Amino acid sequence: MNAVHGQQQTAVTGPGRPPRPDRLFDRENEWEALVSFAGDPHPGPDLGVVTGRPRQGKTLLLESVARATGGFYFCGQQATEAEALRRVGEEYARHREAGRPGPWRGWKECLDALLALGDDRPLPVVIDSFPDLVAASPALPSVIQGALRHSDRPPPGNRARLLLAGETAPVMTRLFASSAPLRALTRLVLDIRPLDFREAARLWGIDDPRLAFLVHTVVGGTPAYRHDYVNDDVPAGLDDFDAWVCRTVLNPRMPLFHEARHLLDEETGPRGRVICHSVLTALAMGCTTHGGAAAFLGQQLTDTSRALAVLRDRGLLRSQPDGLQPGITRHHIADPLLSFEHAVARPRRAALEQSDAETVWREARTDFDMLVAGRRFAQVCRDWAASYADWTALGADRVTAAHGSLSDPSATAGLDAEVVVRRKEGLLSGPLLSLGIARWNTSMDMHHLQRLRRVLERLEPRDGTGRVSLALYGAAGFSPELHAARARGEVMLVDLERLYRGV
Structure with missing residues (x-):
């Protein structure tokens, strides 16, 4: 075949x-x-x-x-x-x-x-x-x-x-x-399938990696959104991005403003519409497991599981085992426009009808950076590792990349690695190759490298991690100490330029 x-x-x-x-x-x-x-x-x-x-x-x-x-x-x-x-x-x-x-x-x-x-x-x-x-x-x-x-x-x-x-x-x-x-x-x-983040940048004709990523975070890689849905409007530069959001996805007169709701209605039908909207909101807020989404919504696990299955069957979710705890399945919204809708636009529909888009967007920009851009950046880093990274950098030519998490008894929060790379062996994920942390709006320093080392230490007794490489993915720069650590071969640093043009 x-x-x-x-x-x-x-x-x-x-x-x-x-x-x-x-x-x-x-x-x-x-x-x-x-x-x-x-x-x-x-x-x-x-x-x-x-x-x-x-x-x-x-x-x-x-x-x-x-x-x-x-x-x-x-x-x-x-x-x-x-x-x-x-x-x-x-x-x-x-x-x-x-x-x-x-x-x-x-x-x-x-x-x-x-x-x-x-x-x-x-x-x-x-x-x-x-x-x-x-x-x-x-x-x-x-x-x-x-x-x-x-x-x-x-x-x-x-x-x-x-x-x-x-x-x-x-x-x-x-x-x-x-x-x-x-x-x-x-x-x-x-x-x-939708175009990936690099192909989407070419579709929109955007050379600046930061602007290309921001646009991708709103519209993803769906070809139809490039022309009629935004009336051929492309942001002129980084300084125009905020105004572009107000002119297009937050503008009730533009088709893109209504597209996320229409897309979900087409895919789920009237019966599943309400619960699917709510589940997508939970996922957009960071509740990426069955139990986390159900607790966020105050729903039974069975109801949430059915909605997750509907969304997954329609291709609206990415579902994969946690990179460090394979017994846990994590769900991520596949379409960036649906993430934007449920984290930014949907909670503010009433405000958009009563106020101007610029005011609403100024108030929503923090949520956009944290809930939408930050998580989409982590996904782009995983996509880069799986599709574009040089095999010598990760240790294999066929790999999988997933979000990984560990519980940490000594801390109030767990230990997360947004980019866990494993060798791909058939349909399964094999040995651990690389651990990475991804940060969108935070300049990274030695604290982040120490955090990665702590995750690695927790894994060594059970995962055979002697040759695991450490990676930091950052869109806001790296400290001089990290650049020195990279020169010593202690860490791989991946910025937006490398994500969009390098290997």
Whole structure:
């Protein structure tokens, strides 16, 4: 099976391949995977699956592939089966440049006609928003399975490449889980993820690492937010960032102001909306475990767990074991805009309606730095360690990075390391390689290095930490003593410049 997840793959180009359109930012690897699948010359129909959260450019990517290869594209929507069949018939007629076909009596006849488009050459047949079609026609997956398995109906040389696409949701997860019948027939699995922090900086055309990070902390790496959602407004510089926030995400006249609530409503539906908003607020406040979120909300553990599961299934959370206590699962909000909404905007909706955005933002800026930027900075540092750091700096070329914590009987608070790097061994995390502390608005000094050493001392009896490297990640600078410690090889220092341009 050919699988592409995220932006870690190396792009490959080949002769005769249609070029990626200029209007598609980045997505070189995804484009190559799709055109390779669409043009695969081997006989027999094939199935591919494309998933992704809303606003990531999935539809634009699929439409562009279909257009560049002369393929067929149809986007489903919430409708009865009869209406859906009528609409796909109209698209089919347009594609064939023929009169309207006779009415199909069901999806079996429809799929036979669509797959027949690949009788003469490899040709992609794209069905987007597939879950909407399944909602009205629950038997559709079985019909597809039958059409692909029983390839005696089409000519032996049929090379239709059926691409089923939909947002990351329970329907797609259920239909294409590892044990599902359709998964056994799938030769391409492609997940369209948000751009990472470096790619987002290029999307917004921002060279200053500090400004790029601040913008990323508000809008993340969702491509759709770059243009229409902010009316093409990009901050002119660091001095313009605060005003940009007031002009865009805190401006009720801009689509970005309403997007976080719309996104959550789309993903969770009316029943789970209230509890999911509350759970996201708890996470934004730093309650990253099941128990911590439940205690913050005054809810039963079972209710909180269900909401966490809903958010995780929709791709709105990152859930992973604690880097130092693997028995604890920590949850972090995946989309920066949702973090901003629940830590900054949502608690101040009434004030935004009664006062000007500039006044509200001045009062909210401390919360933004502590609750939003500080935690997002730690996540960016983990992403850098996992994706961009030179393997010689961390000790392995494939690593995982997580938040780690230890209880400290001698202190009122525990010992935390925001960047715990371990060797990646298959699907598991292996030996500890590096411990790091991340600070956004605090200049770091020897106190922070001593704190890391204390964490390491607590770990040595049980974790075999003789070769663990220490790292300090800071956006506000390092003391001369720390630079001297780095020169002696005692610590790795990572600033914003290194995060955005270095290894």
